[in-house]
Amino acid sequence: MSDAARPLLAMEALREPWEELERQREAASFGMWVFLASELLFFSGLFVSYAVYRAIFPEAMIAGARHADFFYGTLNTAILMTSSLTMVLASRGAEAGLRRFALWCLAATILLGLGFVVVKGFEYAKDIEDHLLVGYNYDLKPPESVLFWCFYWVSTGLHAVHVSIGIALIAQLLIQGLRSALPLQTTPQLGATALYWHLVDTIWIFLYPCIYLVGRAS
């Protein structure tokens, strides 16, 4: 494709009401950050409840946490942080005009995201086998430890839903990138999706010490 054709093609990515691509990108980033702020408050309800339960039932919460699988949790933290690296490389690569590099990084991010979900699946299977599924076969003592496991299932479940949405969004970007000749950096979607993926990673970074690092030394 000739260079003269590129700006014309890039204009296809422009949407109402913006008059230039740069403003559209800025608006998308800002909009995404406002959405992320609401997401942060949404998850913070869970973190606050965790802090309150830790304050009221410290022993029971620690007793419950000892049964969380340290290996799977740590492995998934490493996988998710690495996927954040490949995601940032995809978005920075696209900005630098490295199309093939960016598409490979998107594919790597999808694979790592799927890896996270698969490891989570193994972990859930083990938890159910260990009689830790609240409302189904839970039999851990003391009974108040159920508060920890309620937090575990709700928070990791909600997080897994977010990871799955992220994988779908990145897959859509990859398909779009493979099909269209439009330079990746012209649409604001890649940057916005990358921000979302990093927030999902950040939330896991805080879930990790809440769930997997409690009561290991005592």
Place this chain on the structure above:
Amino acid sequence: MDKRVKEVLLPNLGAWVVLMVLLGITAGSAFIPLGSFNTVINFAIAALKGLTVAIVFMSLKRPDPLLRLAAITAFVFLLTFFALTLADYLTRGPTG
């Protein structure tokens, strides 16, 4: 290696190495009996990791006041939520 690839790769790879080292420290220190300092260390490291992701990966180091404002607003609301809730629960006397 392509010079542009190198320029994209190196700073972000550096941040990833920092994240992995912090993960190693927090996972290792969790097994050393330090009493309540275990919790302090774990959450301090989580905060450091979160900051690394926000500043390097989420571009907060770019001088864009609008994005920084949105991020700081989120943080202030978060802090208010925690402060008001914990100010109640952590100061309650023993219940009968």
